[in-house]
Amino acid sequence: MSAVAETIETVSAVTEGGYKWGFETEIETELAPKGLSEETIRLISARKNEPEWLLAWRLKAFAAWQSMTEPGWARVKHPTIDYQAIHYYAAPKKPAPRNLSEVDPELLRTYEKLGIPLSEQAALAGVEGSRVAVDAVFDSVSVATTFRETLARAGVIFCPISEAVREHPELVRRYLGSVVPTGDNFFAALNSAVFTDGSFVFVPKGVRCPMELSTYFRINARSTGQFERTLIIAEDGAYVSYLEGCTAPMRDENQLHAAVVELVALNEAEIKYSTVQNWYPGDAEGRGGIYNFVTKRGACRGRKSKISWTQVETGSAITWKYPSCILQGAESVGAFYSVALTNNFQQADTGTKMLHLGPDTKSTIVSKGISAGHSNNTYRGLVRIMPRAARARNFTQCDSLLIGDRCGAHTVPYIESRNPTARLEHEATTSKIAEDQLFYCRSRGLSEEDSVNLIVNGFCREVLKELPMEFAVEAQKLLALSLEGSVG
Amino acid sequence: MALLEIRGLAAEVEGKPILRGVDLSLPEGEVHAIMGPNGSGKSTLAYVLAGREGYSVNAGSVRFDGEDLLAMDPEARAAVGLFLAFQYPVELPGVGNANFLRTALNAVRRARAEPEIDAMKFLKEARAALKRLSMSEEMLKRNVNVGFSGGEKKRNEIFQMALLRPRLAILDETDSGLDIDALKIVANGVNALRGEKFSALVITHYQRLLDHIVPDKVHVLSEGRIVRSGGPELALSLEESGYAGLVAEAAA
Numbered sequence: 001m002s003a004v005a006e007t008i009e010t011v012s013a014v015t016e017g018g019y020k021w022g023f024e025t026e027i028e029t030e031l032a033p034k035g036l037s038e039e040t041i042r043l044i045s046a047r048k049n050e051p052e053w054l055l056a057w058r059l060k061a062f063a064a065w066q067s068m069t070e071p072g073w074a075r076v077k078h079p080t081i082d083y084q085a086i087h088y089y090a091a092p093k094k095p096a097p098r099n100l101s102e103v104d105p106e107l108l109r110t111y112e113k114l115g116i117p118l119s120e121q122a123a124l125a126g127v128e129g130s131r132v133a134v135d136a137v138f139d140s141v142s143v144a145t146t147f148r149e150t151l152a153r154a155g156v157i158f159c160p161i162s163e164a165v166r167e168h169p170e171l172v173r174r175y176l177g178s179v180v181p182t183g184d185n186f187f188a189a190l191n192s193a194v195f196t197d198g199s200f201v202f203v204p205k206g207v208r209c210p211m212e213l214s215t216y217f218r219i220n221a222r223s224t225g226q227f228e229r230t231l232i233i234a235e236d237g238a239y240v241s242y243l244e245g246c247t248a249p250m251r252d253e254n255q256l257h258a259a260v261v262e263l264v265a266l267n268e269a270e271i272k273y274s275t276v277q278n279w280y281p282g283d284a285e286g287r288g289g290i291y292n293f294v295t296k297r298g299a300c301r302g303r304k305s306k307i308s309w310t311q312v313e314t315g316s317a318i319t320w321k322y323p324s325c326i327l328q329g330a331e332s333v334g335a336f337y338s339v340a341l342t343n344n345f346q347q348a349d350t351g352t353k354m355l356h357l358g359p360d361t362k363s364t365i366v367s368k369g370i371s372a373g374h375s376n377n378t379y380r381g382l383v384r385i386m387p388r389a390a391r392a393r394n395f396t397q398c399d400s401l402l403i404g405d406r407c408g409a410h411t412v413p414y415i416e417s418r419n420p421t422a423r424l425e426h427e428a429t430t431s432k433i434a435e436d437q438l439f440y441c442r443s444r445g446l447s448e449e450d451s452v453n454l455i456v457n458g459f460c461r462e463v464l465k466e467l468p469m470e471f472a473v474e475a476q477k478l479l480a481l482s483l484e485g486s487v488g
Numbered sequence: 489m490a491l492l493e494i495r496g497l498a499a500e501v502e503g504k505p506i507l508r509g510v511d512l513s514l515p516e517g518e519v520h521a522i523m524g525p526n527g528s529g530k531s532t533l534a535y536v537l538a539g540r541e542g543y544s545v546n547a548g549s550v551r552f553d554g555e556d557l558l559a560m561d562p563e564a565r566a567a568v569g570l571f572l573a574f575q576y577p578v579e580l581p582g583v584g585n586a587n588f589l590r591t592a593l594n595a596v597r598r599a600r601a602e603p604e605i606d607a608m609k610f611l612k613e614a615r616a617a618l619k620r621l622s623m624s625e626e627m628l629k630r631n632v633n634v635g636f637s638g639g640e641k642k643r644n645e646i647f648q649m650a651l652l653r654p655r656l657a658i659l660d661e662t663d664s665g666l667d668i669d670a671l672k673i674v675a676n677g678v679n680a681l682r683g684e685k686f687s688a689l690v691i692t693h694y695q696r697l698l699d700h701i702v703p704d705k706v707h708v709l710s711e712g713r714i715v716r717s718g719g720p721e722l723a724l725s726l727e728e729s730g731y732a733g734l735v736a737e738a739a740a
Contacts, residue, residue, distance in 0.1 A: 435541065440578035441592075442563045458580055
């Protein structure tokens with residue numbers, strides 16, 4: 001079956017609204033009292049049995065956060081967030097499972113409904129024979145991590161970060177906050193103070209991770225924020241491909257998601273980080289939806305190291321994220337491939353930062369923004385060439401596609417070069433889905449909706465092909481679903 | 489009853505009347521040519537029949553196999569078997585030709601309550617059609633019309649037609665800009681489909697295509713009306729005397 005035919009089926013399978021992940025799981029939850037104070041942080045730290053150094057680290061971040069103000073430079077609008085009206089910790093009440101067989105069946109059913117198999121026998125939905133290790137994070141805690149033994153045999157550590165703090169404190173202590181310092185920005189400081197769980201990946205020297213790693217984030221509880229922290233380290237010559245997915249129930253309220261992701265690539269290591277972001281976007285009138293305020297940064301510390309960010313952003317009421325690369329090692333390579341789709345009243349202000357520090361560093365930016373409905377979509381990207389980055393090169397391509405005449409697309413590139421031998425290229429286009437393209441497709445028998453999907457998928461091809469194959473099909477379906485109701 | 493029955497069709501584009509009462513009857517299995525000077529309304533007629541937005545019909549009717557064609561969406565017209573070979577085929581960046589064609593083919597098949605065609609069978613049919621049309625298989629891998637030469641675009645239209653097997657094909661100046669070899673390929677593509685169940689309206693400015701696709705009838709369109717109809721010999725006489733005489737005659 002072709003992707004488009006599949007898309008149609010998926011679309012028709014969805015009866016109420018476009019968001020099929022909007023259900024809520026009935027599960028007993030332990031909630032920290034609303035509000036943020038030293039006490040909340042001490043409570044989170046105690047719940048996680050954390051060592052003293054980490055509590056101190058959190059409190060330092062909290063102190064920094066208190067002196068900061070929310071950034072206002074992004075092209076997004078929202079009512080003031082009351083940080084005292086949020087629960088900073090929510091966890092299923094049952095004791096933490098020691099292995100997969102102990103996981104609460106209600107949680108297993110939730111992930112099954114989401115198409116995320118937590119049984120190691122089950123293949124990922126729709127993809128036969130594929131093996132993907134999954135860490136499932138539910139509200140504030142990781143509830144299951146699959147294939148850990150297989151990975152351990154290869155020397156790869158893949159576990160909840162709260163566990164890594166206990167089991168591998170030396171690694172966590174060395175790298176945590178080394179790419180995104182506690183006081184980096186308002187949301188990163190907030191995350192550092194209150195982060196609850198997330199994934200930890202360590203791929204030792206010379207190891208090629210034998211399977212795709214994936215974390216699936218789910219916000220379930222009401223009035224809670226999700227603050228996960230992910231740390232991925234690839235030692236010399238190591239390789240890992242990691243994918244994160246995320247969904248949340250449909251609610252009238254806005255919920256805050258402020259994650260931090262740090263990547264470290266040493267000599268000749270490669271990290272491929274892919275995101276399919278599908279947080280609840282709010283309804284057609286713009287009520288509800290997740291505020292996705294995320295800091296993601298990778299450090300190419302080693303010579304010839306490589307970090308690539310691939311993102312498909314279709315969810316969230318507001319997306320504020322700029323996955324970045326610090327190209328420190330000589331000849332290191334950074335890449336950013338992005339599809340950001342906004343519909344109805346969604347707002348996205350997203351892009352990347354490529355900081356060229358080392359000589360002969362190279363970066364590629366391909367950004368595809370699609371705006372429909374009343375939405376606003378901004379690409380904001382910085383390419384900075386530092387004095388030592390001789391012969392650095394960057395290629396940037398930003399394409400925007402408008403569907404309808406009530407949406408907006410904006411491109412804000414910042415380019416700073418302090419080395420005369422650097423070579424920078426920037427291309428930008430903005431187009432509307434042309435009437436002649438639509439008519440051409442329809443005259444061949446495609447419905448208007450299928451025609452738009454086909455054209456949009458074509459527009460995103462360069463980015464979608466960067467996704468691991470298992471997820472490319474999912475991403476295509478998601479684009480089609482997110483566009484529902486944008487034509488006609 | 490003819491397959492296509494056009495009666496008193498009047499249409500305008502951006503408030504400007506282009507068609508001023510076209511009458512035309514195309515029996516099933518026949519190929520008719522529509523000739524006429526620039527600006528006579530040939531392409532407008534093609535677009536109105538295919539259902540393009542922005543072409544408003546003010547009067548008249550079009551019946552396709554007895555059904556009201558003008559009431560249908562463009563995709564519904566494709567589903568009942570109408571195919572327009574575009575004068576200027578449109579580029580679809582990032583959309584593979586094979587994927588596009590199979591998606592179209594299956595959309596049409598679903599609309600006709602026929603089973604969908606799987607990837608293997610589709611590839612087999614597509615390769616066979618390409619071979620018949622002396623086209624390279626490379627065509628399947630490329631993005632729809634992106635980076636195609638003018639001739640390749642026209643041949644791609646004929647390739648699509650060969651796979652979609654319409655009951656009525658409208659060829660809108662498919663011959664324009666083609667060299668003689670490409671012209672023959674296009675003509676062969678049309679001739680290969682000719683039979684009881686295939687009809688075509690061949691819109692052209694020049695006689696030369698009609699040397700290769702011999703029409704059952706020729707109509708001359710001028711200032712939005714059919715001013716003369718006849719056999720293939722009418723095209724030949726036009727080639728000698730030009731449109732001027734006919735147009736003056738019609739005006740008189």
